[in-house]
Amino acid sequence: MLSIKKNDIREGKVIDLTHEGHGVVKVDRYPIFVPYALIDEEIQYKVIKVKKNFAIGKLLEVTTSSKQRVEPPCIYYSKCGGCQLQHMNYEAQLSMKKSQVINLFNRKGNFKETPIKDVIGMEDPWYYRNKSQLPVGRNKQDHIKLGFFRQRSHDIIDMEECLIQDSIQNKVMVAVKKWLDQLNVSVYNEQRKRGLLRHLIIRTGHYTNEMMIIFVINGYKFKQQDELISKLTNAFPQITSIKLNINQSHSNVIMGKESITLYGKQQINDLLSNVEFKISDQSFYQINTVQTEKLYRKAIEYAGLTGNETVLDTYCGIGTIGLYMAPKAKHVYGVEVVPEAIEDAKINATRNQYENTTFVCGKAEEIILKWKKEGIKPDVVMVDPPRKGCDEKFIETLLELAPEKIIYISCNPATQQRDAERLSSQYNLNEITPVDMFPHTTHVETVAQFIRQ
Template structure:
């Protein structure tokens, strides 16, 4: 009988990937997860954690490499928690993501669809338009970068292949300012120190907005910091201080102070202009978001007369794209500031057939149903946890012709598709869109129609 204990080494064949992007192997019926491996490879694997049904290991010797394997091109790959797929060709990553969507829909949602290939990015690097860099004082000195996978240890990252070059230059200038001015980093174990995060938002126009998240209401020599950042990135639009003195893993606090310039920048999406402040939600990959919205609009099949309900509308990005083709759009969002931003974005773009309500998605939908609002199309774009249990029933009760579900987690999409099926709405089309190249995340847009 094979000895399956921690630190034992076994020869394993990688047959696929799990939802976190780890390779999957089998050891006498037990599933073993191995990071940084590629489907079709054979590895000697040391088991690092073993429970009754699964084990987690680390590859110690590659016996048979896959032709899909490539050099990661990043010195932090395998330690940083940012990328999971940088060691394989992008085509293999897209296949893995497509399989993940299909498996979730079939196994969890009992939905069998012939899905087209996942729509990949023209450029899988340098796409993130928002970066939040934790700051820490470690044994090796000041670190401004990313967390080591599954830890709160900050790895000092002079660059990242997912972030645009302006972020790299701004980070270097910021770290230099901290070191020259002897500005202390925040220590989450003691609650002391000042700088918690460096936050940068970048636009397709080449503009950048910087926010420093601090454990206090002021920075030393803020004018010097502003000057240093402007020299590094002349198209900087503003420098903002965010105060967060709470003992929390939540990055942003509630108080914002403009130290220089303005507290927003503008971005264009689907021929619309959006004003983005530090807390505004906006998809991090603009180019692929336009692909995603194009697919959602195609599934919505609008002719200009419909009433559309858009739940989890954020700052109105999908709502306003829908409004260009619908008769009336009603957006609902639980975050008050996002609703204000959505209304302002509608005004800025001259869109008069969209209205926005603040409240829980289920509560707003229930109220509209009580008011006998009957949308022909409902669009939902929920967070990773998917729809609350009561929401599918409320939406089905409104009797829309079509439901367009935009999902950032195939598993919760599949669960909700199964719930809708029990209410008479069947998933008939789906399309994966890769908004997060080199990571394990993938977006899916799915059309559900009412069964006749």
């Protein structure tokens, strides 16, 4: 009979970590998950939720501390939902992420022998995000709040600095907050579905320093926009684009489909290993530029191109991986579902003078079937889907296309593992390298090399 009750104050030793980075304490064999507790620590905790198969505890005191424990440098850490691992030193974060991948691939299924390499970490794992999406609200005194959502909530934590966001973006965030207040800009209220400004989005080119500001609004204009543009461009001359994005939906989706350029250019530019890219407001672009270069280098190494290969870059975004590979391949075909991203990819191919590339807008699962019917025979297929992984039809066609190598990049190793099982009838999973694209969070990116049997 389970003796654990809500509000119990208990002591225990942390024996494991969940993939969310929560400490695991067991009473008999029943697990209690305690956020912010680290492995081997002796802790005191309060039981705050009891379920049939597990309970949640709140950490009250660490009585014996782990050597991995560090003082989280961010003052918002205990409230904000952005980071989960700041209380753990960086080396321990990397080894936790490697264990996550080992647990997914080596403990069950067909990949018990697949080598999982050490996680490629970041030399200076701070101020790395090149994109901030900041919800806007008002506090009890009716002043503007700008920051990130509290964990598992839509309550905005008003911030002056985020330690994983590009430092110039912090300065813009603070300045815009002050000006929105001074100009008394109407702010969207999620409950009442009324008001104008919903999100401030800031994007920067890591190497070019170009900056794009996007005001996501529930409407088509706000009356203070000209004054705001003038304040922004005077204070931050690196701003090369200011946009309005129209989002009149009642959902949680951050951006709407329509954008209007208010100032400067349609896109911003950035470089990845000296290849120039244009990036639209609607296009996906990896948020950690320094680590992206390492990720792509590993993907190219796994592809082992000699100059004679036909390459498919599926889920290609603005064409970054394909264009990285173009000088070493015979021809690169890219497919992506967002029209603006494919337009960017075509411009990027032209301005870098890669004539051996073809970019098509559509669903990867449909376009590779079309390519197969047209007789395209790829030697290497790059796969880089969103978190939900690949469509079943996509995997079926991929197996029929039978490329020599598949290089699969994933920001969600759980769906990558599922897809790897589907490929395993014809492919050996040779090796996986995790790359830390998101320091201080529990997210892990992986690149996997599959070789045809």
